[in-house]
Amino acid sequence: MLGEPHYAMGMSQTRLHTCMLCEAVCGLEVETEGNTVVSIRGDAADPFSRGHICPKAVALRDLHEDPDRITQPMRRAPGSDRFEPISWDDALAEAGEKLAAVQKQHGRNALALYLGNPTVHSYSALLAVPFVGKALGTRARFSATSVDQLPHMLSALQMFGHQLLFPIPDVDRTDYLLMLGANPLVSNGSIMTAPGIHKRLDALRARGGTLVVVDPRKSETAAIADEHVFIRPGSDAYLLLGMLHTVFADGKVNLRQHAERADGLDEVRTLAARFSPERVAARTGVDAERIRRITRAFVAAPSAVCYGRVGVCTQEFGGLAAWLINVLNLVTGNFDRAGGAMFTTPAADLVGVASKLGERGHFGLWKSRVRGLPEFGGELPVSVLGEEIETPGEGQIRALITHAGNPVLSTPNGARLDKALAGLDYMVAIDLYRNETTRHANLILPTEFGLERDHYDLAFYTLAVRNAARYVEGILKPPAGVRPDWQVLFDLALSLHKHGGGRRDTKLVWTIRALRALGPRRLLDLLLRFGPHKLSLARLKKDAHGLDLGALEPRLPSLLQTKGKRIALAPALFLGDVARLEAQLDSTMATNGELLLIGRRNLRSNNSWMHNSQRLIKGPEACTLIMHPDDAKSRGLIEGQEVRVRSRVGEVAVPLAVSLDIAAGVVSLPHGWGHARPGVELRVAKTRAGVSLNDLTDDQKLDSLSGNASFSGVPVTVSR
Ligand SMILES: Nc1nc2c(c(=O)[nH]1)N[C@H]1C(S)=C(S)[C@@H](COP(=O)(O)OP(=O)(O)OC[C@H]3O[C@@H](n4cnc5c(=O)[nH]c(N)nc54)[C@H](O)[C@@H]3O)O[C@H]1N2
Ligand SMILES: Nc1nc2c(c(=O)[nH]1)N[C@H]1C(S)=C(S)[C@@H](COP(=O)(O)OP(=O)(O)OC[C@H]3O[C@@H](n4cnc5c(=O)[nH]c(N)nc54)[C@H](O)[C@@H]3O)O[C@H]1N2
Ligand code: SF4
Ligand SMILES: [Mo]
Numbered sequence: 001m002l003g004e005p006h007y008a009m010g011m012s013q014t015r016l017h018t019c020m021l022c023e024a025v026c027g028l029e030v031e032t033e034g035n036t037v038v039s040i041r042g043d044a045a046d047p048f049s050r051g052h053i054c055p056k057a058v059a060l061r062d063l064h065e066d067p068d069r070i071t072q073p074m075r076r077a078p079g080s081d082r083f084e085p086i087s088w089d090d091a092l093a094e095a096g097e098k099l100a101a102v103q104k105q106h107g108r109n110a111l112a113l114y115l116g117n118p119t120v121h122s123y124s125a126l127l128a129v130p131f132v133g134k135a136l137g138t139r140a141r142f143s144a145t146s147v148d149q150l151p152h153m154l155s156a157l158q159m160f161g162h163q164l165l166f167p168i169p170d171v172d173r174t175d176y177l178l179m180l181g182a183n184p185l186v187s188n189g190s191i192m193t194a195p196g197i198h199k200r201l202d203a204l205r206a207r208g209g210t211l212v213v214v215d216p217r218k219s220e221t222a223a224i225a226d227e228h229v230f231i232r233p234g235s236d237a238y239l240l241l242g243m244l245h246t247v248f249a250d251g252k253v254n255l256r257q258h259a260e261r262a263d264g265l266d267e268v269r270t271l272a273a274r275f276s277p278e279r280v281a282a283r284t285g286v287d288a289e290r291i292r293r294i295t296r297a298f299v300a301a302p303s304a305v306c307y308g309r310v311g312v313c314t315q316e317f318g319g320l321a322a323w324l325i326n327v328l329n330l331v332t333g334n335f336d337r338a339g340g341a342m343f344t345t346p347a348a349d350l351v352g353v354a355s356k357l358g359e360r361g362h363f364g365l366w367k368s369r370v371r372g373l374p375e376f377g378g379e380l381p382v383s384v385l386g387e388e389i390e391t392p393g394e395g396q397i398r399a400l401i402t403h404a405g406n407p408v409l410s411t412p413n414g415a416r417l418d419k420a421l422a423g424l425d426y427m428v429a430i431d432l433y434r435n436e437t438t439r440h441a442n443l444i445l446p447t448e449f450g451l452e453r454d455h456y457d458l459a460f461y462t463l464a465v466r467n468a469a470r471y472v473e474g475i476l477k478p479p480a481g482v483r484p485d486w487q488v489l490f491d492l493a494l495s496l497h498k499h500g501g502g503r504r505d506t507k508l509v510w511t512i513r514a515l516r517a518l519g520p521r522r523l524l525d526l527l528l529r530f531g532p533h534k535l536s537l538a539r540l541k542k543d544a545h546g547l548d549l550g551a552l553e554p555r556l557p558s559l560l561q562t563k564g565k566r567i568a569l570a571p572a573l574f575l576g577d578v579a580r581l582e583a584q585l586d587s588t589m590a591t592n593g594e595l596l597l598i599g600r601r602n603l604r605s606n607n608s609w610m611h612n613s614q615r616l617i618k619g620p621e622a623c624t625l626i627m628h629p630d631d632a633k634s635r636g637l638i639e640g641q642e643v644r645v646r647s648r649v650g651e652v653a654v655p656l657a658v659s660l661d662i663a664a665g666v667v668s669l670p671h672g673w674g675h676a677r678p679g680v681e682l683r684v685a686k687t688r689a690g691v692s693l694n695d696l697t698d699d700q701k702l703d704s705l706s707g708n709a710s711f712s713g714v715p716v717t718v719s720r
Contacts, residue, residue, distance in 0.1 A: 015475040016043060016544050018455045019057045020121040021606055024188040024195040025457045026053045027470060027546060028060075035477050037061040037451070047548040048468040052196030054188060055604050055616060060450050062613035064476060068681050069432050070446040072481030081439060081679040088483065091443050096495025098426040098442070102399040103137070103501040109369075110398045111501070112140035112389075114382065116405020117607060119143070123458040124520035125403065128486040130359075131512050133378070135493040137503030139366060140388065140397050146381040147411055149191060150708040151313045151322035154363060154376065158571035159326055161561030163361025163377055164351045164462070166191050167326060167341035169307040170552055171200050171465050174339040175209045176301035178294070180236050180325070181311020181712075185220040186603045190309050193457075193464035198224075200465070210301070212294060214239065214286075215311065216598055216712075217626070217668050218661035229294070230663040232285040233596045233713030236308065237317040237581055239284045239291065240324035241275035246295040247331055248272050256333040261557055264570030268327055271570070271578060283585055285663065299332055303339025311598070315712040317581055319705035323574045330569060335556075342552040343559055346462045347469040347535050348527035351559075360561050363573075369395045373707045381707030382411045383699045389420040398425040403489065408436040409608040409674055409692050412709045413649045413699035418677070430488055435609065436692075439679035445492075447485040452478040456524055456540070469528075470546030471537055490516045577705045594715040595631060597647065599671045599693055608672035611685035623673040623690030624657040627718065628664040632656065635718060645669070647716045649698050652691035667718060669693045671711070 017028045027046025031038040040058050044051035063069065073091040074083040086094075102110050113136055119125045133141055145153065157163040169192055171177060182190065184197040194200055201211055201224065213222040214229045214236070222228035231239060247253060248269050255262050277288035284291075298304045306328045312321040326341070334340030354360070364374035368384045370391045380388075385407065389397045400421070408418045414436075421427065421440040429438035430445045438444050456471045483491075490512050496502040497509050515523065521537065528535040533549055540547065557565040604616040611617050625645060627637070637643055639658045644651060645667070654669065662668055674692025675685040693711075702710045 012038065017451050017472045017475055018457065018470055019053065019060070020450060020455055021056050021060070022188050023190050023193050023460045023463065024052070024197070025049065025193055025460050025470070026057060026195045028053065028057060030451060030475060032475060037064060037476070043545060045545040046470065048464070048466060048470070048546055049195035052199070056606055056610060059610060059613040059616045062615055063432075063450060063610070066612055068612055068683055070434060070444055071479035072446065074434070074444045076442050083434065083444065086443070091445060092491050092495045095428050095443055095492055096499040096501070099399050099401070099428070099496050100499035100501025102425055106398055107395060108137040108503070109140050109395045111136060111138045112142065112385065112397045112400045113138065114385070114400065114402045114405050114407055115143040116403060116407070116410070117144045118404035120459045122453065122485055123456050123524060124453070124484060124486040125489065126458050127520045127523050128489040128515070129403070131508070131515065132489045132493045135497065135502050135505070135508055135512060136401070137501070139375070139380070141379045142382040142385055143379055144382070144405060144410065145379060146376070146383065146707055147314065147709045147711075148310065149313055150376060151318035151703065151706050152191060153361065154319055154706045155323040155326055155574075157361045157363060158573055159323070159568045160559070161360060162351055162355060164354065165343065165559060165561070166463055167329065167335065168192055168344060168463055168465055168552065169305040170339050170342050171197070171204060173551070174204065174303050174305045176298055176304035177204060177209070178212050178214070178298055178304065178306045179221065180214045180306070180308035180321070181313070182307065182309035183215070183219040183221045183601065185224065186601050191463050192307065192309070193460040210297065216663045216666045217600065219600070229286055229290070232283065232663070233598050233666060234315040234317065234710070235284040236312045236315070237320040237324055238275065238280040238585065239286060240321060240328060241272055242277040242280040242284070242288075242291045243295040243298070243328060244268065244272035244324065244331065245275050246277060246292050247299060247328075250296070250299070252299045253331045254333040255330060256337065258330060258335060258556070258567055261565065262330065262567040262569050264568060265331070267570035267575060268331065271575065274582070279585070303337070304332060304334050305329060305340050311712060314709055316701070316703055316710045318703040318708045318710065320574060320577055320581055323571070327569060330567065336554045338551070343555040344462055344464055344552060345467050345532050345549070345555065347467070347531045347533045347549060348456070348458055348461070348524060349531045350458060350462060353527065355561055369393070376707060381702065381709070382407060383702050383707070383709050385411065386413060386417040386420045386699055389424060400424055400427045401430070401492065402427070402437060402441070403430045403485075406435050406437045406608040409672055409694060411699075412694055412697040412701070412711065414692055414694035415650050416699060428492065430485065433609065433612070434679070434681035436674065436677050436680055439677070445488050446482045447488055448478040448482050451476045453484070454521065458524070466551055467549035468546060469533070469535060469540055469549060471540035472544070486520050487516065573705070580704070594717055595627070595665055595667045597645070597696060597714040597716045598666060598668050598712050600668050602670055605670070605672060611673070611675060611688065612682045614684050617684065617688045621655055621688070623670055624655045625718065626657045626659050626662050626668040628662050628666070629658050629660060630664050631667070632658045637718070637720065641720070644719050645696060645716050647696040647698065647714050650695040652695055654691050667716065669696070
């Protein structure tokens with residue numbers, strides 16, 4: 001995989017890499033000595049990230065040196081939580097045999113697959129999973145999508161005809177950025193790859209632009225905005241309808257170049273007419289005059305863009321909110337136009353290739369067995385995973401493969417899933433660590449990671465605020481006992497097939513063998529060569545700091561994958577969900593002293609899995625419950641005190657942080673913590689275990705339209 005074995009020479013070298021931890025794809029300059037990292041800095045010569053990095057990149061070094069990292073396949077002794085080394089050959093043979101046996105006895109859907117977030121940060125895994133997913137021959141496929149961006153995908157599919165046609169906010173050129181449910185100063189941006197976002201937002205304001213943040217908490221991003229609007233959790237769809245009402249009432253609708261190809265404007269007008277700012281004010285907590293004022297400023301700006309992320313997706317009306325954001329950008333003439341919401345022209349065009357192969361995504365073709373929730377793009381909502389394992393009957397899940405995921409900490413009612421996993425017949429985890437989820441596995445198969453791999457960001461250049469490309473080689477030698485992720489995935493599928501399991505499709509198996517022989521690099525090279533910029537790996541290697549491929553450009557109508565290349569402003573699916581929204585307009589959500597729980601992220605943390613770095617977890621306690629002083633006072637609670645938080649599904653004890661930066665009636669707890677469970681082998685993380693937010697979130701509470709988890713606004717009581 002690697003070029004020259006520089007790491008063998010023991011000399012100090014400076015090499016380039018790219019950070020794969022979050023979506024910002026920062027260029028790195030890594031000083032190594034032999035196979036050891038000496039320092040990690042931002043690559044100032046990267047035209048896209050221009051030297052930006054965050055503390056997590058520096059901690060990459062800790063992961064590579066982590067004695068808790070799994071560096072050879074491990075097998076759990078039956079009935080115990082002791083793991084012992086096993087050879088790759090034996091491990092793959094056992095996995096194939098056991099998983100095939102489950103499928104032969106209980107049907108193919110008895111085997112489930114869960115793909116975690118870092119899957120998307122490895123181009124080689126990303127290229128392998130569509131084939132491997134198919135080869136398993138099961139409908140029980142899950143991923144972090146349904147605790148994340150599923151609403152955006154559903155609205156892309158319904159409005160533009162492809163589930164991956166994500167409009168990206170043109171932050172570098174816009175005059176007005178209205179941000180809902182996102183905190184890029186901490187997350188570094190999501191579905192908005194924009195390394196150094198703080199500087200980009202400063203530049204927006206320096207050129208006279210406006211940043212407005214809508215969030216139930218005065219987040220780090222809200223703190224630097226021109227205006228912060230406290231909103232009641234889960235009510236963004238109402239706010240957006242109140243804004244649309246204003247646009248129509250003011251006669252300001254202007255679809256610009258899309259007027260001729262957009263269908264459904266009348267339906268949107270009729271719908272918006274029902275939601276005056278006065279009508280939604282109480283539910284959103286935003287008064288009518290303010291809704292009008294912000295709408296009018298948005299409309300009046302030379303260019304404007306509304307952007308919503310995790311906070312609007314992971315709520316009860318996530319689907320509607322994601323749709324209405326696109327509608328607002330469209331009807332105010334801010335779509336596919338500089339300074340508005342735009343589409344990328346990525347060097348490796350996954351969406352283009354998928355479209356050519358007829359893969360656009362689909363929705364609701366089948367339903368989950370127990371609760372009848374819709375599939376999306378071949379996956380089921382992960383909120384049903386626990387019940388699908390627990391509930392007997394035909395199609396009950398009895399075996400599981402996880403890849404780079406930790407659903408015990410990352411999915412709603414994780415404690416229920418935790419128990420359910422213990423009851424599986426067989427489980428394989430492809431991961432770096434023995435964490436809250438993988439401790440249940442019979443086998444843990446470890447992969448190459450981070451600086452050991454070559455990197456091209458297949459996913460996130462597709463979501464970037466500029467067109468950019470950068471390719472780097474692996475710069476560390478992987479531990480002898482690990483293998484590349486794509487190889488492990490392919491080999492697992494082949495072993496399953498060999499033992500009589502999986503989809504009995506010889507053509508598919510032949511394809512997997514061919515791809516395995518070809519390797520992901522060649523595939524990537526082909527994608528680059530046939531991509532819109534006609535690049536190649538060789539070309540990217542010549543400019544090792546990366547290429548700037550220019551600002552985003554208007555891409556419609558050619559990108560549209562709908563029939564007749566139309567834009568569907570008012571898909572029936574969304575219109576049909578409005579009745580549910582309207583029915584809850586007057587609900588108060590919380591009663592009897594309940595507070596509404598929301599989540600948050602921390603700059604020095606990455607979902608559930610970087611807490612084993614001392615460098616990152618040192619300092620003030622990150623896992624605290626933030627509460628408004630009025631709510632603390634009325635409960636007789638004080639700063640620093642340990643409080644008990646209870647929801648329908650569970651209970652945790654956590655230190656209290658009292659702050660004016662949160663709306664009264666709302667409390668916030670970060671997700672990804674809770675490492676005290678037995679059998680977890682994360683020695684540093686255990687010293688600051690924290691509690692899991694998802695021991696409180698509810699698997700029965702979701703956006704019933706899309707199937708996405710609803711983390712925002714979980715009713716809880718808080719007491720001493
Ligand atoms: N440091 C760090 N960076 C990360 C991650 C991490 O764990 N740590 N995770 C990565 C991942 S996987 C993702 S998907 C991205 C996510 O990136 P972002 O989408 O920026 O996510 P968050 O930082 O969680 O910000 C969500 C905001 O929504 C607010 N919110 C909660 N409920 C509501 C609501 O009902 N309405 C509104 N309007 N706002 C609400 C929260 O208070 C919070 O400030 O971050 C990525 N980057
Ligand atoms: N309440 C609440 N819950 C949430 C969220 C929230 O905002 N609130 N956010 C949700 C979001 S946006 C997301 S994306 C999910 C994330 O949730 P998941 O995707 O389920 O889990 P992660 O915490 O990202 O864990 C990643 C795992 O992958 C392993 N890993 C890291 N790199 C590699 C690699 O290169 N190869 C392999 N094989 N393994 C690797 C790590 O060791 C870790 O075990 O959490 C979701 N959960
Ligand atoms: S912002 Fe994201 S990509 Fe950049 S260094 Fe930090 S974790 Fe890595
Ligand atoms: Mo995510």
